[in-house]
Amino acid sequence: MTRLRQQQLEQRIAKVEGAFSRLGRVDVARQIGSPQAIVITVTHPGWGAPTTAQLSFVETWIIEGGLWALTRYAYDLLLRPGPGRLGFHWHDGRYHEHCVDPADPGRDHHFTGGPVDLVAAFDRFTAFVIGRQPLT
C-alpha cells in the first residue's frame, strides 16, 4: 500500500499536474481532511485530431499513523465522443480493468487486474491518445 507524508502527497499532486498538462486542461478537486478524495481530470481537446478524450483519476487517501495511505482508486480514459474506454480500478477490495472497444461498444469488458500506479496509468492512456497503440 502506498504511504506518503503530507509533503510527499502535495509534491505528488504538483508533479502530476505538470505532467498531465502536456495532454490538455487539468482540473483538480480535493476533499478536505481524512478520508480525502482527490479527483484529477484531464481534458484532451483534440483540435482536429481524431482522438479527443477525458482522463479521470480518482483516489481516496486516509491518515494512518501520521502517513497518508491510498485506499482506493479509479483511473479512466474515456474517448470523446465515445464509445471507448480503458480503466484501471481498485475499490471494494478488488483490482480490475475496464475496456470498451469502439468497434464493439455494447460491452464493457471487465477483467481482474493488478495494482497500477497513477503515472503508469497516465502513460498508458497517453499512448492511446497520441495514437501509438489502438485502444484494444
Add this chain to the structure above:
Amino acid sequence: MKTEQIPSRTDFEKKAFYTPAEIAALLQVHVSTVRDWIHTQRLFAYQLSERVYRIPLSSLMELLGETDEATRRDLSTAESDQIWRDISAEHRSSPAQA
C-alpha cells in the same frame, strides 16, 4: 550567446500534435532549431521512435508563454461519496469476466 526570437502570435491553426517541421514553419525557424529545443528540454515532445517526435499543442503554447494553469477546487464529502457510489454501482450492472 545568440538567442532565437519566438513570435508571440497564437492565432495559428490549433492541432493536437505538431511535427518539428510544422513547428519550424510556424515559428519561422530552422527545423534543427526545433530539434535543439527538444533535446535541451526547452520544448517538450513525445518521442515516438528514435527520430520521430510529436509536440503537443500545450508544449507549443508553453513555449509561446501562453500556459493554462490547472484549476483547483474543494470537493465536498457529498460529491466524493457520490463519485464512489457511481464507480461502485457500475459493477453491479456489469459482472466481472475474469
